Amino acid sequence: MDSEIKNLNMKAQKYSKRLDSVLEEVRKVVVGQEDIVRKLLISLIADGHVLLEGVPGLAKTLMVKTLSETIKCSFCRIQFTPDLLPADIIGTKIYDQRKGNFYTQKGPIFNNFILADEINRAPPKVQSALLEAMQERQVSIHGDTFKLDKPFLVLATQNPIETEGTYKLPEAQVDRFTFKLLIDYPRKEEEKVIIRRNTQGVIPRVKTVMAAKDVIEMQRFNQKIYADEKIEDYVTSIVDATRYPEDYGLEIDGMIEYGASPRASIWLILAAKAHALINGRGYVIPEDVKSIAHDVLRHRIILTYEAEAEEFTSDKIIDMILSKIRAP
Numbered sequence: 001m002d003s004e005i006k007n008l009n010m011k012a013q014k015y016s017k018r019l020d021s022v023l024e025e026v027r028k029v030v031v032g033q034e035d036i037v038r039k040l041l042i043s044l045i046a047d048g049h050v051l052l053e054g055v056p057g058l059a060k061t062l063m064v065k066t067l068s069e070t071i072k073c074s075f076c077r078i079q080f081t082p083d084l085l086p087a088d089i090i091g092t093k094i095y096d097q098r099k100g101n102f103y104t105q106k107g108p109i110f111n112n113f114i115l116a117d118e119i120n121r122a123p124p125k126v127q128s129a130l131l132e133a134m135q136e137r138q139v140s141i142h143g144d145t146f147k148l149d150k151p152f153l154v155l156a157t158q159n160p161i162e163t164e165g166t167y168k169l170p171e172a173q174v175d176r177f178t179f180k181l182l183i184d185y186p187r188k189e190e191e192k193v194i195i196r197r198n199t200q201g202v203i204p205r206v207k208t209v210m211a212a213k214d215v216i217e218m219q220r221f222n223q224k225i226y227a228d229e230k231i232e233d234y235v236t237s238i239v240d241a242t243r244y245p246e247d248y249g250l251e252i253d254g255m256i257e258y259g260a261s262p263r264a265s266i267w268l269i270l271a272a273k274a275h276a277l278i279n280g281r282g283y284v285i286p287e288d289v290k291s292i293a294h295d296v297l298r299h300r301i302i303l304t305y306e307a308e309a310e311e312f313t314s315d316k317i318i319d320m321i322l323s324k325i326r327a328p
Helices: 002-029 034-045 060-070 124-136 188-199 212-224 229-243 262-278 286-297 305-309 314-324
Strands: 050-053 075-079 091-096 101-106 113-117 138-141 144-147 153-158 179-182 256-258
Touching: 002 034, 002 060, 002 212, 002 262, 034 050, 034 060, 034 153, 034 179, 034 212, 034 262, 034 286, 060 075, 060 113, 060 153, 091 138, 101 144, 124 138, 124 153, 179 286, 212 262, 229 262, 229 286, 229 314, 262 286, 286 314
Parallel strands: 050 153, 050 179, 075 113, 113 153
Antiparallel strands: 091 101, 138 144
16 A cells, blocks of 8 residues: 555656646736635646636636636636527537538537636526536537537636626536635735736736646546545545534534535545645545535535524534544
């Protein structure tokens, strides 16, 4: 086992250096938000998707576009609006009068990196157009099924301060996101750098430092990273505590409507493995799980009306669970 771990560590360190070069390139364009960019990379390595919540103007589009440029992947931004149709995302069949047959016009979903901007502005019927693509990595258009190219990352954004003309995301869709990340304003010093970069006509350029096949290779390696049975027990206890808090001595009775789904356990392990990889380790430690627990669980814990009335957040519940359950 020791030689196997040593071999995993060597490979993880090699991949970690490659990912550091990606982060270095992104820093040339995106000021601050390093934790968010790292979490985007972790989600990509774990082969998951991200729901990003933040006010407008915080470089969400710039972030994912720059990331796609450093990795040599195709990028598409889809602006979600109330009049958007599912066919505008996945594509449709079009009749060719000259040839007398139908042909498939593929939609923007057939790109590697998808920015679903203000996803909660479109009705549920349109939002659900992403479900098959996010889970099965394929799209069905009028009975024909098309596989999506790898890697495939959906970054959906929603505005927390604007509720007029928005639709609540269905729980089934929210559960398909690996992370829900909360993006905040830049610090004062960072904002000065942003001002200089955007008012002096100097536009930084990034280099392509990785190919799509390198990302796929890392995604496959991520599955091999060692997670001990004690780590699995730790993860299942955390998720179980969201469903039956009283069994763990947590005094949050009546605060949770529904606990986290089994997807939470899967993503806690996969994202913890990716966190270990980005830090140059071939094995998972409890700190890997703790560092991504809030991002994996905050959108999977459905609070009761009483909890919301008392301004009790899912992040507070996760804090209580992590402090109560003993790490291995």
